[in-house]
Amino acid sequence: MNFNSHIFGKTTFNTTENEKLIRRLKKETQKPVIGYLCCFAPPEIIAAAGAIPYRISGHPGSDTSKADAYVEPYGCTYVRSILARAAEGQLDFLDGLVISHSCDMVQRLYGIWTYYHPLNFSYLFNVPHQLTPWAKDFFKRELGFFREKLEQFTGQQVTTGALNETIGLYNKNRSLVRQIYELRKAAPPPVEGSEAFEILMAGGVLPADQYRTFLESALKNFQQRKPDPHQGPRIMIWGSIMDSPILFEVIEKAGGKVVCDDTCIGFRTWEKDVPQTADPYDGLTEHYFVNFQCPRTDRGPSVKRFNYLLERARAYRVDGVVGYIISFCDPHKFDYPDLRDYLKKEGLPLLLIDDNYSFEPLEALKTRLEAFMEMRK
């Protein structure tokens, strides 16, 4: 199956489009492209150093056999997909790479990738796991080292002024994204989940000012749109990285309305602004380390760590949660039983989709989702 074209025939802003766009941008601007995986290393700093930040995505369901020459079969297929793509030269537009130490797989991908396919610039952004004061200090120092490395590479100083300005631009986009999400609280929502998702995908490639124009016109369009009167169960998606709209579309086909999410690329990245602080690195630490809700960060025991999810579910009047976890994704798999029980107590069922990043067999996925939607009607 070719995942590059939208499975239900809509026009999309998918990975392939993103890659065409980044190649064009690179040519037009003559700026280096720095790919990033996981968002602990702020794209704001990359942009302020005069490079184009680009969020690397995989190709769900694509052949990952090229990765077998370097890594074991047991491992997150998303990471394997990216490694295979790098090995095949599909990511040759990257001038540099920054990978954050988020989960084991991503961190180790860094070593293998840079050993076999070295790039002109690469940086492993180290991130502590708990939110102690000293871990925060470490994170802030790490931001400084990252900035220095980037400056050496691009030859452009990251001044406080330029950084603050970039943060401002990104925050503006965050507030636009939140406005789009706000519309989704309506019943029925004027925005399909898959549409909203594709808009977010564009945020991983478009420079902040262009993305702003894009978001503004999308927002206007949604504000004027008459929502599809069809009322399906309101769904929240929780889980591993999601860089393709397939799941959203299957849920829509099954009669559901995805109204919010808690995934990477999804709301996790846009939910809050970077606080504007006297020292911008304080604000970045607060945002990217403290506020960024990735389960790899230890927020202490007890189900309190899921409170934000329940709040979101209530705010968006969610009827059910679809959990999407990629095989071998430890951080999410560990949270599943606790989260399932917690949500159940609050009257929210969680359907777990355990997938190898291929969404196959698609029919079976559809059948399960249809049954779930039927139950939530």
Added chain:
Amino acid sequence: MTQSEMSRAKRHLETTKKMKEMLPRFFMRMMERKFSNEPVAWCMVGIPPELLKAFDLLFEWPENFGTMCASRQVAPYFIEVAENDGYSPELCSYVTNTMGYCRLFKEKGEAPEESPLPGGMGTPAMLLGSGFVCEPRWKWFQSIATRFFDIPVYSTDPLAPPWDVDPHDPRIEEHYLTLLREDLAGQIEFMEKQTGKKLDLDNLREIMERSHQALTYWRDTLALRRAIPSPMGSTDYFHAIIPQMYLVGDEDAVVFYREMYEEVRDRVERKMGVVEDEKYRLIWFGLPPWFNMGIFNYLESLGAVVAYESTYNVGDYFEVDLSDPLEAIVRRTWQRALKMHEYGSETMPELCNPAVFGGFSGSSLLEELVDQYSLNGALMHLTRSCRAVSFGEVHTKNRLAKINVPSLIFESDMADPRLWSDAQIKTRLHAFLETMDKAKQGGQINEL
């Protein structure tokens, strides 16, 4: 499930055989204390174990409990309980083993009778975790304290400079050492609060002196395995790590490792090998299959001996100035990070090992070991549920192929026997020995 013919393992050293008397004595002492309701700390490899002794804590190692459950063949039962609770079979089987244990404990209000030790791991009063080496360790204790026991947790968070960052840059050094120091201070503060005791640094220093003495004997014993024929194999090796876990800082441990050293030295002098006719010398990568440790004896029956293991190896990073014992704990972590840096461990770009246990793969250390230990093949156990330790085996295989050392990667698990098949393993081992024969005769082994 039919029992594998490899489920029983034979040790070769008198010293390790003696553990069968030594450890029960220790467990009895611990049990008496448990029954008088002293609080028990569940701990993770990666915390500085000397602190446990310095606080005179009662402790258990769920990881080690996992290995015991595996070798007594009860792990599958606990793992299944955890799976029914929603834990994926892909998750670390030490963890799922613990989760099953906890679930049963909670239902019954006491240790499940299937536990390999009477009283099992007891009821934990606190959790001392460590996030070194893998992600699951962060989630593991978090889930225990969420789901089963409402108790305080402290996890150490040691980080090391990635392999392409210069650790000798004074600013980088400060960046990391500051974190290590503050993290250790945080851990001690937690332990002081939980135990109501103040850490006695003089006591800690003495404990560390004994612990490092024991480690020195252990390290020197491992170096003796360079001898041909190799005087010690993996069944002894993997069991001999246990005293350092339970008896750390005890005189008993020093005696144990000294006696082991002397016994092995004596075997070297008398040219007493593990196998009579040593044909193949191997390096073992990854965690062992604790339920079928007889695999090593099976290999020995074919003339193959494992002379080096990548996991639980101590190196000599503990050779630090003990006058300030806290700084010494930080320094040994740092030294290990520096050492791995020199070798460039790209598959674990941030290997850092505070507990002087750990594993490595894919670094230039490989070439050194092949040379020093006269190795002619590598066996790599690809543990499905522990990707943290087995990650990098394919890359290691690539690196070894460059120096014409063949490797076999075979899949199974450290505690979960469900992927194991005697027949399949045997066929693969035999084929591998043939490949080694070819390589010895100068054949190319570059196939993947």
